[in-house]
Structure formats: structure tokens, C-alpha cells
Amino acid sequence: MLITDDFLPVPVPESLSATYLVPMAGLPRVSPKTAVRALAGRLADPVYGLATQMLDSPLMSVDTRTIDEFPQLPPDLLTAFGATEAQLGRLAAASHLVVVRAEYRPGWPPAHEWAARAVAAAVAESVDGDVVDVFGLQFLDPATALRSLPDAQGRIRLVDWVLVPYSSDSEGLWFTTKGLRRFGMLELQTQGVPDHLTRAWGAVLTGAARRLLRDWTDGLAGEEVPAFVQLPVLATVTGHDIAVAYGNPEQHGATAPVLLRLELDPATDPEADSFLSLRPPPGHPGPDGRYYATACATLFSGIEPDVRYARSGDAMSRAIATARAGLDDIRARFLADGLPPESQLVVKYGLPGDDGPEYVWAGVNSWDSPERIVGASASDANTDPTVRIGSPVVVPVAEVVDWAVLDGTGVIEGGWTQAVLDAGERPHPTH
Known part of the structure; x- marks a missing residue:
């Protein structure tokens, strides 16, 4: 192996394993194979094939144990990683655990993880139960576990x-x-x-x-x-x-x-x-x-994705008014490809919240209708769990309070409300 200053050699383990648990009150209603067959047509072929093949091989084991035979899972850590009271309650009331284990060599696809999660989700679905990912110390409902598995092209969301x-x-x-x-x-x-x-x-x-x-x-x-x-x-x-x-x-x-x-x-x-x-x-x-x-x-296009809330005051009111007065012009330039090369147009808009609007930014992908903008969120929202970095959003133009043109160095035009928030400066229109 060639070792240079440009690369870092990282050791590779000989094999990898995955463990998933399904807590239940009583014994399983169906066999693991029967449970997996119920997913036919709902799982992408690569995963469904992996799950059925590994169930028939020494690479996977599915055992039912009494709850006392397995080390106690730490409730505080489960809670820290998102466990609900209802999930912890079902775990406390469980008499048995179905333990799904799989092993595989390092590489892609990670067959041990995909197959074990699929089998555990199938078993949990058969008893209206939960899946516990032992590695992540996370509860997953069966639908969430199944959604995290790859599609027909083998793609996953790494955040899952x-x-x-x-x-x-x-x-x-x-x-x-x-x-x-x-x-x-x-x-x-x-x-x-x-x-x-x-x-x-x-x-x-x-x-x-x-x-x-x-x-x-x-x-x-x-x-x-x-x-x-x-x-x-x-x-x-x-x-x-x-x-x-x-x-x-x-x-x-x-x-x-x-x-x-x-x-x-x-x-x-x-x-x-x-x-x-x-x-x-x-x-x-x-x-x-x-x-x-x-x-x-x-x-994040020159603007921090952390949520900022607008301050009241004359400077902010003037900033919003200045930005909104320029919307028609910036839309016309956007549609005519009149913005600087390698730049991006972003808009700031409000999401309703209990403590008032939450203002977030979105990159503009299309603006065919004067009344609405189609784009991608530049931040995670506190008030709306569907608004996440990179997620598609539709922004009513009536809710836009600012806009900015950005390049690799940051804001090159607009961003009046951000200037008020960041520096407390009075906004000045740019030309």
C-alpha cells in the first residue's frame, strides 16, 4: 500500500454486524419468513432479495428470547436519541424480544444493515410493535424503518x-x-x-x-x-x-x-x-x-442557516420595504438570466410560529408565476419539521421579506434585513 502525505490509511475491520430488537408482549405471531413475505412489492427488489437470501443463510440469525435474557437497554440514552414515553412503556411491558442479527463483509452494499433492518421491521409490523436499532440506540416504528431502506436504485438518505x-x-x-x-x-x-x-x-x-x-x-x-x-x-x-x-x-x-x-x-x-x-x-x-x-x-449561500427572528423597529421596517420594492425587478432579471455568472438568488420568508413568524431563507429554482417561488430551503426550520436543508419549498411572494444575490464570497446584492440583524445598520438600496 502506497502511503503519502495526501492520504490517510484507515484500518478496515474484518467483518461487520448489525443487531435489531423487536420487543413484544408474548411470542411472535408469524415466522420471520412469513413476515418478510408480507413486504413483497413494498420493498425495493435489492433489499427484499437480500433479506430473503440472508434469512436462509448462516449470515443472519433470528431468535426469540425472554426480556430477562438480554442486557437492559438504557432508558436515558434511548430518550436522548428520541424515544417517546409510549415506546419506553411498550419496552417495559414486553415479555420477549425478537433479536435479529446479521454479519457481512465491509463494502457496498451494507447487506447486514439493510437485511437486518428489513427483517426486524417486518416482524415488528406483524405485531404492531417497534424496532430498536441497537447500534444507534433508537426506536423506529416499522414504517420509518422501511422508508429508510434503499429504493430501486439503491439510494438511501444518510441522515436515516x-x-x-x-x-x-x-x-x-x-x-x-x-x-x-x-x-x-x-x-x-x-x-x-x-x-x-x-x-x-x-x-x-x-x-x-x-x-x-x-x-x-x-x-x-x-x-x-x-x-x-x-x-x-x-x-x-x-x-x-x-x-x-x-x-x-x-x-x-x-x-x-x-x-x-x-x-x-x-x-x-x-x-x-x-x-x-x-x-x-x-x-x-x-x-x-x-x-x-x-x-x-x-x-449555505453566504447566509447562516440558523434561524433568525426579525427585530421590530424603523430600520427593519425600511429594510423589508426596500426589499419588497425590488421584487419585480429582481424577478425580471432572474427570468432573463441577467444575474451575475455563478451567482444564486435567495429569498427570506416567514413561517407561522407560536411566538410569531420564523424567518428562513430559500434558494430560488424557478419563479414562473409572479405569486409564488419554487425553491430549496437553505436551513432547518424550528416551527415546521418538513422544512429542512435542501428540501423543496413553495414560497408565496406575499410572504417574502427580503432577497439577496450571492456568489462564493457571500451577499453581493440585497440582504437588507440580514444587514440590520447582523450589524444593526440602516439599510441602503444597492444598484
Whole structure:
């Protein structure tokens, strides 16, 4: 194996395993094979075939045990990863667990994960129960588990398989991934992320996971499993990587790539996990947090995806009025391809919330009707769980309060309300 300064050799495990549980009161109603047959026509052929084949092979086991035979699952961690009171209640009332285990070699497809999750979902559906993903310590209802499995083209949303938890310390936020080890790869981490980038950096790390996972599986494409896969020391992340990871490949925007340096951070405790750390590239001046903020500004079209609420006052009122007065002109320029090359038009609009409107940004894809804009969200919304980074949105023009033209450096025109929020400055129309 060639080792250079451009690549980092990452060890490959010999085999991978997946474990899923189905808690139930009493014994299963049907056999696993019968449960899986009920999914015929509802699962994409690659997954349905994998599940049925692995059920008939030594690579998968499905056992029913009494609840006392399995180590107790930690309720506090299950709650931290989204378990509801109803799900915890059903677990507490369960007398038995169906334990689905599968093993497979590292590489793509991750047959152990896809097949085990499919079989567990089929068994859970047969008893109106839940699936517990032991690796992620997550409850999944059967419908959610089935939706996370690949489509006929083998595509998945990485966010259904990789979580990005974070915690806070004196240096800022510490982000990690939880799910890349399903595919044999080390988890990613970033330390010292500024607090105001909570949403943004979670998306960036998800996009980085998508890009590096592709490099990882490419390195495992041969017939023999290698001892190491060489990952690039300087990894690139784009808006397209983020959009694909969130399941919206067509909503990728034209963002410049961001460079991140990959470092191996081996665990000193044999019981702890090693990580791949993402840091600024060599030669970056100033603190790491400043680079992370710049990276987010680049990937999210020059505007932070963190939710901002409009402040009342004359300056904000004038900013909104200035932006709205220019809507007809900016639409005409957009439709006539009159905007600067390699630029993007974004609009800010309000979503209804209990504490007043929540203002978020969206990239403009089409504006055929004067009354509505079709685009892609540039941020996750607090008030509407369907509005996620890269998700398609339809914006009534009557609800638009600002617009901006962006290039790789940030806002080059417009953005009057953002100027008021960021700097407290009075808006001045640009020409």
C-alpha cells in the first residue's frame, strides 16, 4: 500500500454486524419468513432479495428470547436519541424480544444493515410493535424503518443511518457522528465549533460523512477486503454532498467546495472509540471556529442557516420595504438570466410560529408565476419539521421579506434585513 502525505490509511475491520430488537408482549405471531413475505412489492427488489437470501443463510440469525435474557437497554440514552414515553412503556411491558442479527463483509452494499433492518421491521409490523436499532440506540416504528431502506436504485438518505450528536464544553461545541461504524468506517468528530453554528455544522458534518463514505466504499470495491483504505487528508464538502445526504439530490445549488483536513485521533483507552477529526486546512490563520463559520457561510449561500427572528423597529421596517420594492425587478432579471455568472438568488420568508413568524431563507429554482417561488430551503426550520436543508419549498411572494444575490464570497446584492440583524445598520438600496 502506497502511503503519502495526501492520504490517510484507515484500518478496515474484518467483518461487520448489525443487531435489531423487536420487543413484544408474548411470542411472535408469524415466522420471520412469513413476515418478510408480507413486504413483497413494498420493498425495493435489492433489499427484499437480500433479506430473503440472508434469512436462509448462516449470515443472519433470528431468535426469540425472554426480556430477562438480554442486557437492559438504557432508558436515558434511548430518550436522548428520541424515544417517546409510549415506546419506553411498550419496552417495559414486553415479555420477549425478537433479536435479529446479521454479519457481512465491509463494502457496498451494507447487506447486514439493510437485511437486518428489513427483517426486524417486518416482524415488528406483524405485531404492531417497534424496532430498536441497537447500534444507534433508537426506536423506529416499522414504517420509518422501511422508508429508510434503499429504493430501486439503491439510494438511501444518510441522515436515516448516521446521527450527529453534540455536546458543549469550554472550547465550544463537540460534534460527532454516530453511524459510520455501521459501514466499517471510523466516526467523524469536530471540536471547538462556535455555539451559533449548531444547526449548520450538523449539516456540514453530515455532508462530509457522505463524501468520505463514498471514498471509503470505493476503496472496498475489490474482491478482497483490504487491510486499509486510504482517505484523502484534504476532504472537500459541497452543498451537493449535504443535499444528497438529506435525500434531496436535485436541490444542491452551486456552492463552492469547502476544504477540511482529516486527522486520525486514536483512542488511548482500549474501551473507547477512535475518531477521524475534521479541522481547518493547513495554513488557516486564526482560531478553528472562525474557519468553521466561513465554511458554513460558503456552503449555505453566504447566509447562516440558523434561524433568525426579525427585530421590530424603523430600520427593519425600511429594510423589508426596500426589499419588497425590488421584487419585480429582481424577478425580471432572474427570468432573463441577467444575474451575475455563478451567482444564486435567495429569498427570506416567514413561517407561522407560536411566538410569531420564523424567518428562513430559500434558494430560488424557478419563479414562473409572479405569486409564488419554487425553491430549496437553505436551513432547518424550528416551527415546521418538513422544512429542512435542501428540501423543496413553495414560497408565496406575499410572504417574502427580503432577497439577496450571492456568489462564493457571500451577499453581493440585497440582504437588507440580514444587514440590520447582523450589524444593526440602516439599510441602503444597492444598484
